[in-house]
Amino acid sequence: MYINKMIKSLLLAAIVVLFSFQAQAGLKIQQWQTAEGSEVYFVENHDLPIMDISVNFAAGNARDEASKAGVAGVTKYMMTLGAAGLTDEDISKRMADVGAVLGGELDADRASFKLRTLSSARERDQALDVFTKILHKPDFPQAVLEREKARIIAGLREAATQPESISSKAFMKALYGTHPYSIDEEPETVVAIQQADLKKFYSTYYGAQGAVIALIGDMSRADAEQLAERISKGMPQVAAVAPLPAVTYPDQAKEERIAHPASQSHILLGYPGVKRGDADYFPLYVGNYILGGGGFVSRLTEEVREKRGLVYSVYSYFMPMAQLGPFQVGLQTKRDQADAALKLVRETLVKFISDGVTEKELQAAKMNITGGFPLRLDSNGKILDYLAVIGFYKLPLTYLDDFNNQVNKVTAAQIKDAFNRRIKTDKMVTVVVGGGN
Amino acid sequence: MMIRKALPGLLILLALNPLAAIADPDIEEFKLDNGLRIIVQEDHRSPVVVSQVWYRAGSLDEVNGKTGVAHVLEHMMFKGTKQLKAGQFSRLVAAAGGKENAFTSTDQTVYFQQLEKSQLPLSFRLEADRMANLQLTAEEFSKEIKVVMEERRWRTEDKPQSKVNEQFQSTIYKVHPYGRPVVGWMNDLENMTVDDAREWYQTWYAPNNAILVVVGDVKAKDVLKLAKQYFGPLKPHALPARKPQVEPQQIGERSLIVKAPAKLPYVLMGYHVPVLNDPEKDWEPYALEILAGVLDGNPSARLNQNLVRQSQVAVDVGAGYDMVQRGRQGLFEIEGTPSEGKTAADMQAALLQQVELIKDAGVTTEELDRVKAQVIAADVYQRDSMFYQGMQIGQLEISGFSWKILKDYPARLQAVTAEQVQAVAKKYLVKDNLTIATLEPQPIDPNAKPQGKPHVH
Numbered sequence: 001m002y003i004n005k006m007i008k009s010l011l012l013a014a015i016v017v018l019f020s021f022q023a024q025a026g027l028k029i030q031q032w033q034t035a036e037g038s039e040v041y042f043v044e045n046h047d048l049p050i051m052d053i054s055v056n057f058a059a060g061n062a063r064d065e066a067s068k069a070g071v072a073g074v075t076k077y078m079m080t081l082g083a084a085g086l087t088d089e090d091i092s093k094r095m096a097d098v099g100a101v102l103g104g105e106l107d108a109d110r111a112s113f114k115l116r117t118l119s120s121a122r123e124r125d126q127a128l129d130v131f132t133k134i135l136h137k138p139d140f141p142q143a144v145l146e147r148e149k150a151r152i153i154a155g156l157r158e159a160a161t162q163p164e165s166i167s168s169k170a171f172m173k174a175l176y177g178t179h180p181y182s183i184d185e186e187p188e189t190v191v192a193i194q195q196a197d198l199k200k201f202y203s204t205y206y207g208a209q210g211a212v213i214a215l216i217g218d219m220s221r222a223d224a225e226q227l228a229e230r231i232s233k234g235m236p237q238v239a240a241v242a243p244l245p246a247v248t249y250p251d252q253a254k255e256e257r258i259a260h261p262a263s264q265s266h267i268l269l270g271y272p273g274v275k276r277g278d279a280d281y282f283p284l285y286v287g288n289y290i291l292g293g294g295g296f297v298s299r300l301t302e303e304v305r306e307k308r309g310l311v312y313s314v315y316s317y318f319m320p321m322a323q324l325g326p327f328q329v330g331l332q333t334k335r336d337q338a339d340a341a342l343k344l345v346r347e348t349l350v351k352f353i354s355d356g357v358t359e360k361e362l363q364a365a366k367m368n369i370t371g372g373f374p375l376r377l378d379s380n381g382k383i384l385d386y387l388a389v390i391g392f393y394k395l396p397l398t399y400l401d402d403f404n405n406q407v408n409k410v411t412a413a414q415i416k417d418a419f420n421r422r423i424k425t426d427k428m429v430t431v432v433v434g435g436g437n
Numbered sequence: 438m439m440i441r442k443a444l445p446g447l448l449i450l451l452a453l454n455p456l457a458a459i460a461d462p463d464i465e466e467f468k469l470d471n472g473l474r475i476i477v478q479e480d481h482r483s484p485v486v487v488s489q490v491w492y493r494a495g496s497l498d499e500v501n502g503k504t505g506v507a508h509v510l511e512h513m514m515f516k517g518t519k520q521l522k523a524g525q526f527s528r529l530v531a532a533a534g535g536k537e538n539a540f541t542s543t544d545q546t547v548y549f550q551q552l553e554k555s556q557l558p559l560s561f562r563l564e565a566d567r568m569a570n571l572q573l574t575a576e577e578f579s580k581e582i583k584v585v586m587e588e589r590r591w592r593t594e595d596k597p598q599s600k601v602n603e604q605f606q607s608t609i610y611k612v613h614p615y616g617r618p619v620v621g622w623m624n625d626l627e628n629m630t631v632d633d634a635r636e637w638y639q640t641w642y643a644p645n646n647a648i649l650v651v652v653g654d655v656k657a658k659d660v661l662k663l664a665k666q667y668f669g670p671l672k673p674h675a676l677p678a679r680k681p682q683v684e685p686q687q688i689g690e691r692s693l694i695v696k697a698p699a700k701l702p703y704v705l706m707g708y709h710v711p712v713l714n715d716p717e718k719d720w721e722p723y724a725l726e727i728l729a730g731v732l733d734g735n736p737s738a739r740l741n742q743n744l745v746r747q748s749q750v751a752v753d754v755g756a757g758y759d760m761v762q763r764g765r766q767g768l769f770e771i772e773g774t775p776s777e778g779k780t781a782a783d784m785q786a787a788l789l790q791q792v793e794l795i796k797d798a799g800v801t802t803e804e805l806d807r808v809k810a811q812v813i814a815a816d817v818y819q820r821d822s823m824f825y826q827g828m829q830i831g832q833l834e835i836s837g838f839s840w841k842i843l844k845d846y847p848a849r850l851q852a853v854t855a856e857q858v859q860a861v862a863k864k865y866l867v868k869d870n871l872t873i874a875t876l877e878p879q880p881i882d883p884n885a886k887p888q889g890k891p892h893v894h
Contacts, residue, residue: 098810162597
C-alpha cells in the first residue's frame with residue numbers, strides 16, 4: 001500500500017537519527033562495589049524530588065526445599081512485618097507518615113525490596129531508617145508468622161479453585177519436573193514452615209556480598225555511595241550463593257488435562273527457553289515478537305483472534321532467567337472449541353519454526369523494537385528495574401546502549417536456526433484446564 | 438474498565454486518582470472550530486509522547502438491549518477505514534515503534550498511542566482518519582463479537598469476584614446506567630449486529646464529542662498546528678441531548694447472593710454517596726476520599742490493621758471511593774474476604790462494626806495527617822508517568838471539569854477536618870442506604886456444565 005511504504009521509509013530515517021543520538025547520549029549508569037561486596041548501579045536524576053531504591057538477592061523461590069516450599073516468599077514478606085523491634089503496624093505507619101512506598105518482587109531467581117520516597121530530608125531519612133531495619137534486623141515475630149501462614153494457606157486453597165492459577169501451577173510442574181523452578185508452595189508445605197526456617201533462610205541468602213543495589217533519582221554520587229554503604233553494611237556476612245542447577249529438557253511430549261467447570265478452557269504450552277545473557281537471546285526475542293509477542297500484529301493473534309475470533313488473548317513469550325526460563329504460549333477459549341484452538345496454535349507454531357520468518361516481518365519487528373526503545377526508559381521506575389536486572393544477571397553495563405544494535409543484527413536465518421535448535425515442538429508440555437465436554 | 442487486550446500494567450489504572458494534583462503543570466488547552474478540544478502537557482524528561490483521544494461515550498450512554506455496544510465499537514475501531522485495511526492501524530503504529538491500545542469504561546472510550554516523539558503525526562493522522570472514516574463490515578463484526586464474548590467469559594463469567602461485582606452494580610443501581618456492565622450482558626452481545634455498532638459510531642464519534650490529550654516532549658504550539666492539520670478538516674455533527682439520569686434514593690437495605698466455584702466467601706458492600714459536582718463549593722467528596730484513606734490507605738489503615746492483623750477475621754479487606762464521575766453518581770465501597778473458619782456473616786459484621794466505630798468516635802488527627810501526607814507524595818510520584826498525567830487530565834475533562842481544578846486539590850484535601858470525615862460517615866454510611874453482596878463458594882464439580890443457558894448460534 002502506497003501510504004504504508006511512505007511511512008516506513010520516513011520511519012527508517014527517524015530511527016537512524018534516534019539511534020545515533022543514543023549512541024552518544026545513552027543512559028549514564030555508574031557502577032561500583034561497596035566495602036562489603038554489594039554491587040551498586042546508580043543513575044543520577046534530579047528532574048523530580050524523588051528517590052527509588054531496589055535491593056536484590058539470589059533468594060527467589062527456587063532456593064526453597066520442596067518439603068517446605070514457601071520459605072523464600074514467607075521470609076521476604078515477614079521481613080517487612082517486624083524489624084529491630086518495630087511491629088508491622090509501626091513499619092507501615094512510619095512509611096505512610098512520610099508518603100513512602102515499600103514494594104518488591106519475588107520470582108524463582110530473585111527477591112527484591114524496593115523503596116520510593118520523596119528526597120526531602122525528613123521524608124527520606126525516616127523512610128530509609130525503616131527500610132534499612134527491614135533489610136538488617138528482621139525479627140520474624142512468631143504470632144505474625146502464624147497469622148500470615150493462615151492467610152497464605154487460605155489464598156492457596158482459593159487459587160486451587162481458579163482455572164488460571166491451576167493451569168500455571170500445573171504447567172511449571174510439568175515443564176520443570178524435579179528442577180527447583182518447579183517448586184511451588186502448597187498448604188501442607190506452608191504449614192511446615194517454622195520461625196527457625198526463616199532465620200536460616202535470611203542468614204543464608206540475604207548477605208551483603210553479591211547483593212545488587214540499584215539507585216536512581218534525586219541524589220548526588222556522594223549521597224548514593226553513602227546510602228549504598230549503609231544498606232550493605234548491616235546485612236549478614238555470608239558466602240556468595242551457589243548457582244542453580246541446569247535445567248534438563250523434557251525427553252517426550254506431555255499433555256495434562258484437568259477438569260474444571262469454567263466456561264473457558266485455559267491452555268498453556270511450553271518448553272524450556274533461554275537464560276539471561278544467552279547467545280540465542282536476541283534471535284529468539286525478535287522471533288517471538290513475530291510469533292506471539294507483538295500484541296495485535298503477531299502471527300498467533302492474527303490466526304487465532306483476528307481471523308477466527310477464537311480468543312480474546314493469545315500470546316507467547318520467553319522469560320529469560322538464571323537457568324533456562326520458560327518459553328510459554330497461552331490462550332483461553334470457550335470450552336467446546338478448546339481442541340480446535342489448540343490444534344491451530346500448534347500448527348501456527350510448527351509452521352513458524354519450520355518455515356521461519358519473512359524479511360518483511362523481520363523488518364517490521366525491528367522497527368517496532370528499536371523505534372520503541374525510548375519508551376523502555378521513560379520513567380525512573382522503569383530505569384530502576386533495568387538497573388536491577390543488569391546488576392543481578394551480570395549483563396554488560398552497555399546492555400541498554402547495545403540493545404538496538406543487537407536487535408538490528410538479527411537475521412531471518414538466525415531466528416529459524418535458534419528456534420529449531422531451542423524449541424522442540426514434538427516434546428512440548430501442554431496443560432488444558434477445563435473443557436472437553 | 439474494559440481493555441482491548443490484557444495489559445497487566447494498565448490494570449493499575451483502576452486505582453488512578455484523577456484528582457491527585459500535578460504540582461507544577463505546564464498545561465495548555467485549545468479548541469478547534471469543529472469543537473475538538475486539545476490539552477497538551479509538556480514533559481521534557483524523555484524523548485517520548487503519549488497521545489490519547491477521549492470520546493465522551495461509554496456504557497453510561499447505552500440503552501437496555503444494547504449493553505456493551507460502546508466496548509464492541511472500541512474493538513471495531515481497529516478494523517479498517519476507507520483508506521486502511523483491517524488491522525493496518527496496529528501495524529502502522531507497531532512499525533513506528535509505538536505501543537497502542539484502547540479502553541472503554543462507564544464514562545468514556547479512550548484510544549492511545551505511546552511513541553518516540555517524532556512519531557506524533559502518525560498518531561494524529563490515524564486517529565483523525567478513524568474518527569470520521571471507519572468502515573464497519575458484517576464480516577469483521579461477526580469475528581470480533583466472538584472475541585468480545587471470549588473477553589466477557591474471561592473477565593466476568595469465570596471470575597467469582599467479578600461476577601459478584603456485576604450483580605452488585607445491577608442491584609445497587611436500579612435505574613441509573615451505572616448498573617449495567619461495561620462489557621455488556623451476554624444476551625445483548627449475542628444479539629448485537631453491525632448496525633448497532635454503526636449507529637453508535639455515527640451518534641457519538643465526532644470531533645465535538647472528543648478530547649485530545651497529549652503529554653510528552655513536545656511544544657504545545659506544534660501540537661496545535663499538527664492537530665489543526667489532521668483533525669481540523671473533520672466535520673462536527675449534532676449530538677443527542679443527554680438527559681440527566683438520577684438514581685432514586687434507596688429506601689432500605691438490599692442484599693444479594695452470588696454462587697460460583699470458589700473456596701472463600703467474599704463480601705462487597707456499598708453506599709450511595711455524592712461525587713464532585715461543584716469544585717468551588719463541594720467539601721463532602723474530599724471528606725469521603727479521606728475516609729477511604731483512613732480505612733484503607735496503607736497497610737496500617739483501619740480495615741487491614743483491625744480486621745486482618747488484629748482480630749484476624751479477614752484475609753483481605755478494602756475500601757474505595759471515586760469522586761470524579763461523569764454520571765454524577767457515586768458509591769463508597771467496602772469489601773472483605775473472611776479467614777478460613779469465619780463466615781460471610783462474620784465478615785459483614787466486622788466491616789459494619791468498623792463503619793460504626795468511625796460514626797461514633799470519628800478519626801484521629803494522626804490518621805488524617807497520614808492520609809494527607811500520602812496524597813502529597815503520590816502527587817509527586819505520579820509525575821514519573823506521562824501516561825498517568827494524561828489520564829488525570831482526560832478523566833476530569835470527560836467528566837465536565839477543567840484540568841485547572843487539579844491545582845486546588847491538595848489544598849482542598851488539607852482543609853478537610855476530622856469532624857467532616859465523621860459527618861459524611863454519619864450522613865451516608867447508614868443501613869437504609871446499604872447494599873450487600875455475598876459470594877457463596879460452590880465446590881468444583883468437574884462434570885458440571887458451564888452455567889447459564891446454552892448459546893444459540
